[in-house]
Amino acid sequence: MSEDVEYTIVITGFQEQFHRIRNLVHFIALQQGVDEQEADIIERAVAEACHNALFHEPADPGDPSFELEMHLSDSAIKSVVRNRGAAFDFDDVEPFSVDQDFMAYSEGGLGIPMMKRLMDEVYYERKPEELNVVTLIKYINDQKKEGD
Amino acid sequence: MRINESTEGDVTILTLSGKMMHGNESSELHPYVKNLIEKDRIKVVVDMGKVKWFSSTGLGALLASATSLRNAGGDLKIARPTRKIQSVFFMMELTSVFESFESVDEAVESFQESD
Numbered sequence: 001m002s003e004d005v006e007y008t009i010v011i012t013g014f015q016e017q018f019h020r021i022r023n024l025v026h027f028i029a030l031q032q033g034v035d036e037q038e039a040d041i042i043e044r045a046v047a048e049a050c051h052n053a054l055f056h057e058p059a060d061p062g063d064p065s066f067e068l069e070m071h072l073s074d075s076a077i078k079s080v081v082r083n084r085g086a087a088f089d090f091d092d093v094e095p096f097s098v099d100q101d102f103m104a105y106s107e108g109g110l111g112i113p114m115m116k117r118l119m120d121e122v123y124y125e126r127k128p129e130e131l132n133v134v135t136l137i138k139y140i141n142d143q144k145k146e147g148d
Numbered sequence: 149m150r151i152n153e154s155t156e157g158d159v160t161i162l163t164l165s166g167k168m169m170h171g172n173e174s175s176e177l178h179p180y181v182k183n184l185i186e187k188d189r190i191k192v193v194v195d196m197g198k199v200k201w202f203s204s205t206g207l208g209a210l211l212a213s214a215t216s217l218r219n220a221g222g223d224l225k226i227a228r229p230t231r232k233i234q235s236v237f238f239m240m241e242l243t244s245v246f247e248s249f250e251s252v253d254e255a256v257e258s259f260q261e262s263d
Contacts, residue, residue, distance in 0.1 A: 019201065040235040051203050098241050102215045105208030108177050114204045118239055 007072045014065050014128050022047050025079070032072055034140050041137050045118040046079045048111045049134045053083030053114065059130050060084070074141060081134045088112065088132055090124035149199075149206075151180055156256045159191045160184055161227075165198035168206025175205065180225070181213040190222025193255040197228030207236065214245065223247075223262075228254040 009028070013021045027048045029039035046068070053066035064083070071078040089112075094100070096113035116122050121137040152163040162180070181192060194210065196202075202210075214224040226248040229237065237243050249255040 009166075022201070036231070037235050037238075040232050041239055044232070044236060047201075048204055051205075096240060098245055102211035102245075105204075106212035107175060108205050108208055110204035110211075111206045114207070114236075114240065 002023075009070045009072070011068045011070075012065060013050055013054075013068055014063070018047075018050065018054070021050065025068075025070070025077075028070060028072065029077060032074075032077055032140055034138075038138070038140070041077075041118050042077055045136050046113045048080070048115050049079070049081040049136060050089060052111055052134070053085070053132065054080055057086035058087065059082060074112075075139060077138045077140060079136045081132075081136075083132050084130045085132060087126050088124055088128075088134070090134075149176070151176065155189075157260075158189075159193055159256045159259050160189045161193045161195060161252055161256070163195040163198065165200075167200050168202035168209070172216065175209060175235075177206075177209040178212045178216065182216055185216060185220045185222070190217055190220045191259045192222065192224045193216055193227050193252060193259075194224060195227045195252050196230065196233055199230065199233065202233065202236075207240075209244075210246070223259070225255045225258060227252040 011021060011024070022043050025042040026039045027041045033093070034042070050066055050068060054064045058064035064085070066081055066083040069080040071080070084135070093112045096110070097118050115136060119136045120139050123135040125133040127133060149164060149166040149168050150230070152165070154161045164177070184190070184192065192213070210224070217224045226246045228251065229248050235247070237246055237248070247258065249258060
């Protein structure tokens with residue numbers, strides 16, 4: 001990564017604000033210099049992580065929430081989504097392929113493969129007290145991962 | 149999400165509106181399509197021009213619906229996908245899975261051309 005200034009934004013999200021948070025992520029991505037299509041991609045991947053936080057067995061089903069933290073630099077947009085709830089089956093999920101049987105997705109299950117497909121790097125950590133942490137990284141301005 | 153149904157000859161047009169995501173009835177699409185198949189309505193155009201947002205749940209419902217229709221000898225075509233929907237199809241390499249058209253009429257005509 002190049003040497004650059006990093007800004008961090010933290011948002012607490014609820015279901016009612018979901019569309020506003022999506023729009024904000026899109027706007028922030030555009031401000032970082034990506035084009036509309038790339039902003040769409042970042043918005044969608046982050047939305048999937050937030051969606052999982054809200055709907056995948058949250059610790060408080062009556063009032064599910066998540067925290068979205070965005071780290072912005074000239075080389076990458078890193079989004080971290082935290083929520084309390086059931087663990088995600090992150091690492092065992094098969095990568096998405098157009099050759100697979102799509103019937104498997106008739107009732108969901110496409111969110112994690114979609115995040116992995118859309119972003120450059122995706123990590124999941126399960127922490128104490130039912131805390132899920134999903135980190136999504138998109139490199140921008142033609143920055144590549146180290147080693148590429 | 150709402151589903152409005154209309155017909156043009158042997159083609160069924162499903163106009164979706166609202167948000168296709170968990171908790172917004174997007175899971176109703178696949179059962180709806182399976183019901184059409186039982187009535188031998190196997191040519192379906194899904195008009196997405198009024199879809200405000202669709203999540204992976206909505207995409208999964210579309211994929212399963214297309215698979216069911218193709219297994220029955222029919223097909224599902226997309227009309228009026230928004231830019232955000234097109235971005236997802238492109239990034240997920242689904243442009244070969246979902247034939248998309250700028251208008252409902254073009255999507256309906258494409259079925260007639262393939263007969």
